[in-house]
Amino acid sequence: MSKLWGGRFTKQTNHLVDEYTASIGFDQKLAEEDIQGSLAHVTMLGKCGILPQEDVETIKDGLNKVLDKIRKGDIEFSISDEDIHMNVEKNLIAEIGPVGGKLHTGRSRNDQVATDMHLYLRKRVVELSGMLYELQKALIGQARDNLDTIIPGYTHLQRAQPILFAHHLMAYVSMFQRDIERLMDSYKRINVLPLGAGALAGTTFPIDRHFVAEQLQFDRVYENSLDAVSDRDFILEFLSHASIIMMHLSRLSEELVLWSSTEFNFIELDDAFCTGSSIMPQKKNPDVPELVRGKTGRVYGNLMGLLTVLKSLPLAYNKDMQEDKEGMFDTVATLEGALQLFAPMIATMKVNKPRMREAVNKDFSNATDIADFLVGKGLPFRQAHEVIGKTVLYCIQNGKYLLDLTMDEFKQFSPLFDDAIYEVLQPETVVNARNVYGGTATDQVADAIKRSEVLLQMTEQWLEEHQ
Numbered sequence: 001m002s003k004l005w006g007g008r009f010t011k012q013t014n015h016l017v018d019e020y021t022a023s024i025g026f027d028q029k030l031a032e033e034d035i036q037g038s039l040a041h042v043t044m045l046g047k048c049g050i051l052p053q054e055d056v057e058t059i060k061d062g063l064n065k066v067l068d069k070i071r072k073g074d075i076e077f078s079i080s081d082e083d084i085h086m087n088v089e090k091n092l093i094a095e096i097g098p099v100g101g102k103l104h105t106g107r108s109r110n111d112q113v114a115t116d117m118h119l120y121l122r123k124r125v126v127e128l129s130g131m132l133y134e135l136q137k138a139l140i141g142q143a144r145d146n147l148d149t150i151i152p153g154y155t156h157l158q159r160a161q162p163i164l165f166a167h168h169l170m171a172y173v174s175m176f177q178r179d180i181e182r183l184m185d186s187y188k189r190i191n192v193l194p195l196g197a198g199a200l201a202g203t204t205f206p207i208d209r210h211f212v213a214e215q216l217q218f219d220r221v222y223e224n225s226l227d228a229v230s231d232r233d234f235i236l237e238f239l240s241h242a243s244i245i246m247m248h249l250s251r252l253s254e255e256l257v258l259w260s261s262t263e264f265n266f267i268e269l270d271d272a273f274c275t276g277s278s279i280m281p282q283k284k285n286p287d288v289p290e291l292v293r294g295k296t297g298r299v300y301g302n303l304m305g306l307l308t309v310l311k312s313l314p315l316a317y318n319k320d321m322q323e324d325k326e327g328m329f330d331t332v333a334t335l336e337g338a339l340q341l342f343a344p345m346i347a348t349m350k351v352n353k354p355r356m357r358e359a360v361n362k363d364f365s366n367a368t369d370i371a372d373f374l375v376g377k378g379l380p381f382r383q384a385h386e387v388i389g390k391t392v393l394y395c396i397q398n399g400k401y402l403l404d405l406t407m408d409e410f411k412q413f414s415p416l417f418d419d420a421i422y423e424v425l426q427p428e429t430v431v432n433a434r435n436v437y438g439g440t441a442t443d444q445v446a447d448a449i450k451r452s453e454v455l456l457q458m459t460e461q462w463l464e465e466h467q
Helices: 015-021 024-047 053-072 084-096 098-104 109-145 165-190 209-215 225-230 233-259 287-310 319-347 353-361 367-376 381-397 407-411 420-424 427-432 442-466
Strands: 150-155 158-164
Touching (some): 024 053, 024 098, 024 109, 024 319, 053 084, 053 098, 084 109, 109 225, 109 233, 109 319, 109 442, 150 353, 353 427, 367 420, 420 427, 427 442
16 A cells, blocks of 8 residues: 555565664554644644635534544554554544544644644643652651661761751652652743744645644744654653653662661562562562662663753654654653552551661761760860770770779770760760751651652642643
8 A cells, every 4th residue: 555655656665675774663653642732733724714614614613533542542543654653543534534644734753743742741741740749758657656767877988977868758758749840840841832934944724833732732932843753851751851760760779679688677578559469478579669779770871861862863854753752651650660669558558666676776977966065064076086996996996885884994085074965965866966957856857757748738729730
């Protein structure tokens, strides 16, 4: 069967070329968006008097029938028809006859595919923001339940200072809040209509691009037809944001893997989110966070792949740009899969509070507070730092921790020590001493939770407005 664009050609396309250049294997994911855009386009053609209203209604009825068949799985897409646009048009013509060929009046596949991707990504950005919102709620729930749980804080993966476990979790709430805000901001650049730009220069037909934008609920239209068909910044931006989200998920995944190990034993992930070993029956493997950590690389790769595709392309459309879709689809699927699992996995996570407390009691993470104590007695910080360094060394050499020392032992390092040091060194005291905005003190973390709950409400409102 001849192709819809085959009038200029004297030979059939080599079947290997068909197989190599066809995109229907993956861009069929855009079927809903393609028909959504076509319905708005043909409505505009009727409104502008470019097509008779009778033809418009026939085409709209045919498009809805084709969409219904696609949803039911009754249409078999053909490689010979290259892409989703040609497959839809061929099926439309088969449904309603030659009048279906009028649908493509005043547009090109170049502006058509760009419109499809804007529609597709606009919907997914809202969905992904909603999933991040659910993950934030799960983290905040765990934080609220652990306002009295103290855990070692780390730098260089070495114990540094005691902090509230809730404070640690709220750090991720802040990360995911930035992710949501980035997605929300990117929506402004996704929600721009390219349709009407034609192949690159516009069209001779008296179309109304702003009417189509209103029909499809786009905020505005592209100002320049060349830019409209060649712009993939909105996809790059999404892939960049997705990479940052996956990086945040990967960091949290690494901590979940560590915390759930026997060596840490800080948490236990629910059985529903773990797997076993085929040979070692005692094993409980944190496969979900491990795989999320691993899949981060493929999302990074999709970003670098599209950046490389676009780096030397002249204006306007080039066949290279067909490579913009698979990485986008894969990134959406990867991110959705991770976020769907992460929220319930965090919500059902069990926290081993006694083990965390034991860890805090058996380290030197309260050493900084001794230095601060001596500074309060008038000793310069550098001298206090040296005193505490020697005190910690003494403890290590004698198998003791700071709270194990007698007052005589303390005084051999400085006469400024008194009995108040024992209260200063208590983990609760150490934590609550950091009573500054953004600090780990209980009151500060409780306030941070309240502020995050306000942001949750704002996100919820944005989601309602954009769904």
